Amino acid sequence: MKFGVVQFPGSNCDFDTFHALRNVMKRPTVLLWHKDHDLQGVDCVVLPGGFSYGDYLRSGAIARFSPLMQEVKAFARKGGHVLGICNGFQILLELGLLPGAMIRNKNLKFLCQHVHVRIENEKTDFTRAGRKGQVLRIPIAHFDGNYYAPARGLKDIERHRQVVFRYCDAKGNITEEANVNGSLGNIAGIRNREGNVLGLMPHPERASEALLGSEDGRTIFESLILSLERRKPARRPVRRERARHD
């Protein structure tokens, strides 16, 4: 399978994500320029972290108007896989591909630290290499990660099992203390109802090699590879003891 990492002016995790996918996960990966109209035949679009357009107006609010994002929107509507990391998650919310919005962290601080998140739904194309309740240690780095959705919308999200990751302590307990940015329901990552779009605030690419202090982020990339290569004969199967195929 082929990954595409979108670059906006102000993206700063584009090369880290590119490196994790191409050199660590060893899958063909291309960089996609926000002004282009061509997704270059990728199987999965990744919107990386950073500060697209300087976060002017609201985080992700301007990036959604990029020419390439119109293609990404159409790609997602046809069932194409889209992963939004941090600023990429914010863009997906602004674009309307995921429900809800982000407001400033509850303590008004830019948070740059390792956090624990628990896999709430392991039956998604982004988590099938993990297991239910598994705790992942992945860093966050954001100012606006305080997830908000109106009460009714939040109910829908929970009912359709769209919450994929929640902030938790090291043992997997969902606590107020572990909810560093104040997100409703400790929400760290959600998917759309169809299951082909995921957004999360933690940075899996920054936790993809032992050298970086954690390899837990690989679970998300491995899941995508498992999910998307299952449909075609896999050239290089991903080794994973606990891999689940439905």
Place this chain on the structure above:
Amino acid sequence: MKVRILVSFKDSVLDPQGQTVKNALHTMGYAAVKDVRQGKVFELELEGATKKEAETLVPEIARRVLANPIIEKFDWQIIKGR
């Protein structure tokens, strides 16, 4: 014509910045301040638009771009011309 648009959080959304300003005001002794909500102000200069056209155009722009309707509300007025 010049219009001014005020975007602020809906009452149901917590405004951590407003809260911090309120706390600062209390620390300074302004006990009468009961609540603070922070927002953004935009001034748009419109060319060749009538008042009637502005009444369609401005809310559309506010809804589509300037405000995120999930968390924010807006208010606007004409401040120059007509």
